[in-house]
Amino acid sequence: MKEQEAKSSSARVDCDELLARLGGWFRARVLLCAALAAVQVGLLHTTYIFLAADVPYRCMVPECEAPNSTEFSAAWTAAALPEHGRAHRCSRRVPLDPTLPCEANSAFSEDAVTCDQWLYASANTIVTEFNLACQEWKRTLVGTIHNIGMLVSLPILGYVSDRWGRKTALILSCVLVGAIGSLKAFSISYEMYVIVEFLETVAGASAFPAAFIMTIELLGQEKRVLTTAFLGIMLVIGGLSFALLAKAFQYWRTFILVVYPPSLLFLLYIYFLPESIRWLLSKGRKEDALEIITKAAKMNDVSLSEETIKQLQEAKAPVEKKEEEVGLWMQVFRSPIIMRRLAICSWWWITCTFVFYGLAINSVSLAGDKYTNYMLVVSVEVIAVVTNALVLDRIGRKRTLLIAYIVCGISCVAIAFVPRSMSWLATLLYLVGKIAITQAFSGVYMYTSELFPTHARHSLLGFCSMVGRLGSIVAPQMPLLAIYVEWLPSVLFGSTALVAGALMLTTPETLNTRLPDTIQEAEELANQHKKPENLEMKAC
Template sequence: MTATASPGARASYGVDADAVLRQLGQAGRFHLRVYALVALAAVQVGLLHTTYIFLAADVPYRCLIPECEAANATEYSPAWLALPSGAREQRCSRRALPEPDSCAKDAFSDELQPCHHWVYGSKDTIVAEFNLACQDWKRTLVGTIHNIGMLVSLPIFGYISDRWGRKKALILSCTLVGAIGSLKAFSISYEMYVIVEFLETVAGASAFPAAYILTIELLGQDKRVLTTAFLGIMLVLGGLSFAMLAKTFTYWRTFILVVYPPSLLFLLYIYLLPESIRWLLSKGRKDEAVEIIMKAAKTNNVTLSDETMKQLTEEKTKPIEEKLEAKNEQGLWMQVLRSPIIMTRLAICSWWWITCTFVFYGLAINSVSLAGDKYTNYMLVVSVEVIAVVTNALVLDRIGRKRTLLAAYVVCGFACVAITFVPKDLSWLATLLYLLGKIAITQAFSGIYMYTSELFPTHARHSLLGFCSMVGRVGSILAPQMPLLAIYVEWLPSVLFGATALVAGALMLTTPETLNTRLPDTIQEAEQLAQKAPPNEDIQMNSRS
């Protein structure tokens, strides 16, 4: 009974991390400073994580007619009619000219010839810069390479975070993305651009998981939902900033040089941002944790209880130290492999992440482009995500994680499947179902970060969360292929989106509820989440207050 009542104490060198964090409060000056710093990191992620949408966007172009215009011609709308009527043919083929000396309107025949040179209507993206006309696969490959980079990044930085700290992982990711991403502005070829895109993503894809985990480990269990909502809104602000800056600095090289270099300022976080107290305690670095705790108490003008002070000043005993060191010598993945509960949970979480990335990006890619300014449209699409974030903030702490996410997956699944049965003359209904599915999957995507992190122990949280997110990138890699599939079977993409979401909802029934539970610090504590236990001390104290 004693061990169950205070599981965090055993895993944190004799210090009850939850009790300490509760006494420090959650809205003092110390916390507000950390929130502000982490918020900037989240805004940076929203600003930089999908730059390829505009930088590698398609632009208008047509065939160059060498018999009638110079090789360096720049006039996009020609006076002659050398172009066929079809939209695709106009871009990649031209009418033959039997009499090269004449460029008159009726001099061109109906015979089509392939183009070898093009005139571009805009030079704002890499399409014109690297002559990517009629090579759409090269444009879309930029997004695919981006997602492959995320797949590589997450386990690497997950290990760095769990081994050397959340703070180091966050600073490293935020600064490297600025340094490497800036190099794209100096690309001299398409191949160089793609390589730098990959390296940039490997460096920067883990900034948000590091920021998220650092924040939830600073807060008590009753504020995890607000953390998710807070960081979700910061991502939206970053996305809106991205669109506004892209509209202001339309030329891709200029945009990069304006947006990426300021990320180097995150190096100042070495002095400004504290390390996760919970992580330090779980690693046995009690002295460093105590230093941060005392500084936070002083900043927040808080007096710690006598029991807490005793825990903080008490010397750790040698048996505990030896025990912890012996445990640390066990490989993390060996511990995971020896736990059927954690392995099963890891597989289920991975499917949730695959579903979120597959459906979220798939719906965005397969949606009909809105008429009007593309930057304004992007801002509108990003703004819709606020509905899902706010909904999560209102319901996750009231009806629980499982029921909220189950409802989100089921609503998304049925909405996507129902789209295939909507008659073509009811396009408004199809649009409504699409938006409903988009909001639902965004809600699931937002909530799954928190739920996944609550299912795994502190010393492996970032690594296992990173693994799930890494596997999930399979979905975002497959999503761009759905328009190609729709050419052959128009209804199949929507059915696949709906089916994967419904399977994810069914799997939600197999995992434990984490509402009002303390974050597990060890594999054993994470396994015990599946067992029905009486309310822990935190819940009892919260109910009394």
């Protein structure tokens, strides 16, 4: 038995060394495909911020104007409408003499009545299209439904990725989000729009996880940080493109028809994108892996030794043990270390999605042009991405993410104590918090993927991301909460980040460790980091 295990072990291939030799055009092609997918995610992932954005509106006064009136600010509106707050948009005063034309000096009743008709300053969003005035909960519900779709999607596409491949999951997500999302432009009711929003997200929420996992499985450990930074910058480019296109095509139906259909071009990935070699070997599909490796070697003018080809032909999928070939989740449940790690990672993801999307959504409420504000908030994410690229491989994953969570927490909590007269300080703290949570979000993708084994990596990463969507489900409701308690959202953002920082002290450092292929290897990560000199060359 020991001789057979030794023979099996000797037949396994060192993935990191092999993939490093297959660099060049092969690696560039995969990175390009992943980059375009990341741009698409940045472009389409938060369209509800503008498509379901609030617009100025006021009560229509039928005694003074016709329903099709285009005069939003008439001379008599100051007397007919309450001056401040929600009442200005949801109630009106009745003229004392409805037989006379309404003028600046017209007399109106002191008591206001509830509006049943409204006039809108623009028709650019679904608020006007579906007459959502004074129904703020319906507007914010769009973002919540979007993120519920992500919660449903991630485990499904995670299973698809681990069962049928990273390539399959990536193509399905990228194509379906464009095909289904385009249907929103033909919505005839609010209910139809929300249903399509949900289905779009279920179909497309896993594009970035699939692209990310494919790239880190392609590259060795020394390239993981740069890959994360690269994809992070692609997300920023997608976010900036989203704001620019939203400003150029402000009517929501036009924007959808311009932005979503090009996603169908991702069907070309069937022919252009290779499957993850590491995933193929982990599944025992050595013939498929050898075919891709041979083509890549020919493309990059790299010669493979007979020993390497022999190893590939004889490679076997890493398994825990034959007698332990049970379901994935049963293996996870049997490992207290992985279960504890799964719970902690889930809280990190809840924090990242809650704070990241909460700050992004609130950015359009800041003073000034909402498109410019959104681009500013997205642009500062580059600072976080570059910072991660500089420090993750120097001071480690844990210390970097710990600092990011703590800085974010302190900045967000401090916003609640800034007086109104110092709005510049509140904006500065806001941007610092956004930079810090972006740094944490970017780093937690890589850190989480390094904590789990190859055969379950996408499923467990997808589970953490799925549970994390609880944060993004709540985030769109923060502007609604701020109407009643203005300081509470920023305190909630900060508190969750501080708890996440404390939990960072309980997991192992993954700097200078190889990606684990089995649950046993994942459990031993802490020992690998403590004694890197004792590590053996790990095979696929």
